[in-house]
Amino acid sequence: MRATATLPLYQTIKQDLERAILSGDWRPGHRVPSEHELMGQYSCSRMTVNKALSLLAASGLVLRRRRSGSFVAAPAAEETVLELHDIPTEIGKSGAPYRYELVGRKLKRAGLGEAERLGIETGDWLLAVTALHFSAERPHVLENRLINIATVPDARLESFAETPPGSWLLGRIPWNEAEHQIHAVNAKAPAAKLLAIAPGTACLVVERRTWYAGKIVTQVTLTYPGGAHFLVGRFSPVRGRAGDLRADG
């Protein structure tokens, strides 16, 4: 009878409940049938129902309380989610032709400010790379990157003439911790010139630091000319799968 013919039973149960909740049929606070009731409805064992409910609880859609039952959770405040992608991928998805241009590359020792920003010692070796990413032959973003040679010794041998450092690093060193800061600045003359905009134009700046195994890998400052809208995220409060919700709506 059910369209989800080959889907595992616990998935079916989970989706049925998810639909009822996300559609708004069951408001926050609404009581979800108990494990026993669902056992009856789906003619299955309690462990199967439990798995479905536990997954929903893990994703934050329901709250479970002993003796009381399971209830539809109130969506998490206005805490929400955005995504930042790899730049060539990001541009490629928009359909515009992508071009990369290396502006500068310099091996140097960390100064005081850099050492502090990266959490390393002054004098440690760094590779500073400046590059432009073009979308349809217009500058899309300016990339200023510092790479920690101690963590990524191979970088010393890479010219970055063809491959953007971000993509190069992705394929080489994974990250397991990262930190972002986003703010707006008025473009200063050098950046404005590279981005082909008037000095003073508002730009969106994303700063990201990335660690692996406790050691800093890289710090990058991405400067996007304002105006063009940017950083779009669409999502549901189902934690753990932002953005991929609209199927089957």
Add this chain to the structure above:
Amino acid sequence: MRATATLPLYQTIKQDLERAILSGDWRPGHRVPSEHELMGQYSCSRMTVNKALSLLAASGLVLRRRRSGSFVAAPAAEETVLELHDIPTEIGKSGAPYRYELVGRKLKRAGLGEAERLGIETGDWLLAVTALHFSAERPHVLENRLINIATVPDARLESFAETPPGSWLLGRIPWNEAEHQIHAVNAKAPAAKLLAIAPGTACLVVERRTWYAGKIVTQVTLTYPGGAHFLVGRFSPVRGRAGDLRADG
């Protein structure tokens, strides 16, 4: 022997594996012990081990393949996560005193642009609210909000003289879908005056539309003076629990 005395066994197993992965001990591609091996190591049933591994797979830390085994996953590209919080809460957390000021409130019918932006019909009733949020007596963000009267009829009776519309809505209407856009703009004269900054100063603009049960609830434009750094997120690629990782490190 293990410090996690009262923790359920499956959690213990999960954490042990998580630690090995996030610390970098096990690199991406590393083979995680099979369910049988873990069964032996922890002297427990397969279902218990399976639960631990399934949770890790759901959070994206490991990949599981039949006949092959479980492997440490490569972290998801540079796809990452940020959080935006309720404004009074956000300011309150910084320790600075918070103040709210209503600038304008007007009931009106949707024009062409508004109708399109909100996905409603021209002529539908809207409540437009303009307000300022102060942090330590300095303007922190300008809020321009449209509320769909059809979805939130109560808004018609609320003055918003004391309660910010965002917080008011949160307590009344949950959301189950939202959409963001972030960009940078040069402040125009009216906004600049309200925010007490020079016209042309770079500002970060967050636009958010929120739906519940398929109907639009509200659209809000938040204008933050640039400079002050903003939108900070720290996270691990463990999906589903961004930010709360650093415990016990």
Add this chain to the structure above:
DNA sequence: CGGGTCATTAAGTATAGACAATTAGTGCTC
């Protein structure tokens, strides 16, 4: 009426076993 005790309910955890599905590898056949 107040307060404590106890039974009940529902979820939380865990076990042991079964069969299905997938697929890497092995060895056999042609």
Add this chain to the structure above:
DNA sequence: GAGCACTAATTGTCTATACTTAATGACCCG
């Protein structure tokens, strides 16, 4: 040597059961 069938390893799903833990509400006693 190429292709094929078989084997076995490993995860995927599900069952039936059991005991534990938390919390609610009812009952009893002072």
